[in-house]
Amino acid sequence: MNAIEVRDVSVRILDATILQDISLDVPAGEWVGLIGPNGAGKTTLLRAIAGLAPYQGTIRLDENDVARLSAKQRARMVAIVPQRPVLPPPMTVFEYVLLGRTPYIRYFDTEQRHDIDVVGRALDRLDVSAFADRVLDSLSGGEQQRVVLARALAQEAPILLLDEGTSALDIGSQQQVLELVETLRLTDGFTVVSAMHDLTLAGQFAHSLALISHGRLIAEGEPADVLTEETILTHYGAAVRITHDDYGIIVAPVRAAGARRPRELQP
Amino acid sequence: MATISAAERLQAIPARRARKRAGWLAIGVACLGGAAALGLFVGPVHLAPVEVFKKLISVLPFVRDTSHLSAQQEAILLQLRLPRVVLAGLVGATLSFSGAAYQGAFRNPLADPYLLGAAAGAGLGATIAIVYTHAGTSSNLMPVAAFAGALVAVSLAYALGRAGRGQRTATSLVLAGIAVMSFFTALQTYMQQRKSDTLREVYGWILGRLTTAGWHDVLLILPYVTVGAAVILAHRRLLDVLTLGDEEADALGVNTRRVRLIVVIAASLSTAAAVAVSGLIGFVGIIVPHIIRLIAGTSYRVILPLCITFGAAFLILADLLGRTMLAPAELPIGVVTAFFGAPFFAIVLRNSRKML
Numbered sequence: 001m002n003a004i005e006v007r008d009v010s011v012r013i014l015d016a017t018i019l020q021d022i023s024l025d026v027p028a029g030e031w032v033g034l035i036g037p038n039g040a041g042k043t044t045l046l047r048a049i050a051g052l053a054p055y056q057g058t059i060r061l062d063e064n065d066v067a068r069l070s071a072k073q074r075a076r077m078v079a080i081v082p083q084r085p086v087l088p089p090p091m092t093v094f095e096y097v098l099l100g101r102t103p104y105i106r107y108f109d110t111e112q113r114h115d116i117d118v119v120g121r122a123l124d125r126l127d128v129s130a131f132a133d134r135v136l137d138s139l140s141g142g143e144q145q146r147v148v149l150a151r152a153l154a155q156e157a158p159i160l161l162l163d164e165g166t167s168a169l170d171i172g173s174q175q176q177v178l179e180l181v182e183t184l185r186l187t188d189g190f191t192v193v194s195a196m197h198d199l200t201l202a203g204q205f206a207h208s209l210a211l212i213s214h215g216r217l218i219a220e221g222e223p224a225d226v227l228t229e230e231t232i233l234t235h236y237g238a239a240v241r242i243t244h245d246d247y248g249i250i251v252a253p254v255r256a257a258g259a260r261r262p263r264e265l266q267p
Numbered sequence: 268m269a270t271i272s273a274a275e276r277l278q279a280i281p282a283r284r285a286r287k288r289a290g291w292l293a294i295g296v297a298c299l300g301g302a303a304a305l306g307l308f309v310g311p312v313h314l315a316p317v318e319v320f321k322k323l324i325s326v327l328p329f330v331r332d333t334s335h336l337s338a339q340q341e342a343i344l345l346q347l348r349l350p351r352v353v354l355a356g357l358v359g360a361t362l363s364f365s366g367a368a369y370q371g372a373f374r375n376p377l378a379d380p381y382l383l384g385a386a387a388g389a390g391l392g393a394t395i396a397i398v399y400t401h402a403g404t405s406s407n408l409m410p411v412a413a414f415a416g417a418l419v420a421v422s423l424a425y426a427l428g429r430a431g432r433g434q435r436t437a438t439s440l441v442l443a444g445i446a447v448m449s450f451f452t453a454l455q456t457y458m459q460q461r462k463s464d465t466l467r468e469v470y471g472w473i474l475g476r477l478t479t480a481g482w483h484d485v486l487l488i489l490p491y492v493t494v495g496a497a498v499i500l501a502h503r504r505l506l507d508v509l510t511l512g513d514e515e516a517d518a519l520g521v522n523t524r525r526v527r528l529i530v531v532i533a534a535s536l537s538t539a540a541a542v543a544v545s546g547l548i549g550f551v552g553i554i555v556p557h558i559i560r561l562i563a564g565t566s567y568r569v570i571l572p573l574c575i576t577f578g579a580a581f582l583i584l585a586d587l588l589g590r591t592m593l594a595p596a597e598l599p600i601g602v603v604t605a606f607f608g609a610p611f612f613a614i615v616l617r618n619s620r621k622m623l
Contacts, residue, residue, distance in 0.1 A: 075520030103520035
């Protein structure tokens with residue numbers, strides 16, 4: 001069964017076409033990576049799936065039309081981790097993660113015992129329980145990223161959308177966060193769609209990749225089929241060498257052909 | 268065992284926060300009580316605190332009046348000082364919680380209750396009432412005209428505050444408010460300059476006044492202020508969600524535009540009512556919420572209830588200073604709030620280690 005079905009989705013903002021006729025299926029429990037150069041439309045596609053950007057076409061979440069869901073129903077089905085989350089400096093980790101329970105609280109009501117239990121489990125899963133009383137401002141980048149994930153986890157939505165959440169982190173923290181997401185996917189059965197800049201990480205973590213360029217879906221399929229030296233040169237304008245290991249693909253940037261001169265030929 | 272104790276520790280956090288809130292609220296109520304008592308005791312005519320207390324509780328059913336106040340003292344207490352203290356409290360509370368509500372709805376720490384042009388609109392309304400009516404009738408008409416002017420200005424700012432794509436963002440609303448404010452202030456200045464003989468009266472109103480406060484003023488604003496406060500308090504949790512910004516609050520299932528609209532309407536109605544009876548009292552709507560943020564916490568569940576008690580206490584004390592410092596003359600209350608409020612705020616800001 002598909003957790004997400006995107007059919008002929010286009011997004012126009014004023015006169016600019018951001019996405020053009022995108023169709024994409026994400027099977028339940030799988031990890032799909034969205035790749036493509038800056039400005040390709042990856043973020044807009046994630047926002048459309050989360051019901052945050054107006055679009056033409058159809059998007060279904062577990063066979064429910066996103067456009068027909070109420071804001072609360074939608075927020076219970078899909079959690080999004082934005083590229084640059086707003087972290088109000090004086091808010092504590094506990095208060096911040098508790099905001100993830102918003103879709104379950106009635107308009108004039110407040111959080112119940114159960115909500116705090118869910119928050120506690122989310123903090124434990126991401127190993128940030130020790131910071132519960134710390135203010136967001138005092139955390140490192142990697143810790144903040146885990147806290148934002150904890151908030152998404154507290155939302156108890158089966159679909160997790162990650163918008164290049166790790167690109168600002170050092171490589172150790174990047175790996176740690178992505179391994180955490182993978183663990184959550186395996187144990188809790190999340191469906192994950194993540195926009196990724198690092199093509200090696202994309203090739204290692206995602207089951208399948210969708211390459212978007214200039215608002216169009218260029219290629220879709222297994223990482224080995226999508227990540228080729230030609231497509232990356234065409235759409236990113238980057239020269240790379242592709243190798244493989246046990247977990248998947250390694251994409252290494254190298255100097256472009258025109259600029260590359262063997263050392264011995266240099267004057 | 269470790270996970271159980273961690274879970275229990277988390278379950279204890281809301282209770283701990285509630286206790287802290289209750290503690291601050293008790294301090295706020297004590298401050299309000301103290302300020303109100305001072306406001307009643309202090310004045311040109313001495314009233315003994317014990318007698319004042321006896322008189323006040325005699326209003327309650329089944330309590331006999333055992334006070335020894337003369338008829339004149341009783342009139343001073345019940346018809347002059349008490350309504351003035353109550354009105355100052357209501358206006359101070361209103362400006363404070365409206366300021367906090369605007370700051371939350373617009374995610375802008377500099378937002379004040381006059382942000383969308385309520386002050387300029389009320390000023391224009393009051394000036395029209397002063398300039399174009401006879402001296403006798405203008406004092407009755409002024410609150411109504413100021414209230415109408417404030418509502419017209421805020422509605423206009425809201426109608427204009429659509430950005431290019433037809434969306435009202437926080438920024439486009441603020442900019443529309445500034446445009447409306449400038450235009451209404453220009454109109455008001457034009458009218459006031461044409462009839463320079465009323466200049467003094469207009470300025471007296473602009474600087475704020477509670478001099479003529481009576482029970483009719485209290486009754487006039489009470490419905491708006493109560494409903495406004497109830498609506499805004501009911502949205503305190505959602506105002507906390509709004510601190511994440513529209514996009515993330517929307518992603519959490521909150522209709523941000525509707526929440527902002529409701530909160531802004533409630534704050535604007537309350538502000539318009541307060542301005543109509545008190546004139547323009549500046550600074551309260553900014554400093555009271557921020558002092559509370561600095562000392563008690565940044566969640567709107569803390570800020571909003573405390574704004575009501577501390578805002579009321581602050582304005583009662585400011586009014587007390589205003590009417591006693593230069594007695595028998597009165598210093599406009601707007602001057603007092605800025606003169607004492609600004610340095611106090613600066614001290615709190617400097618000594619605070621919290622980030623706003």
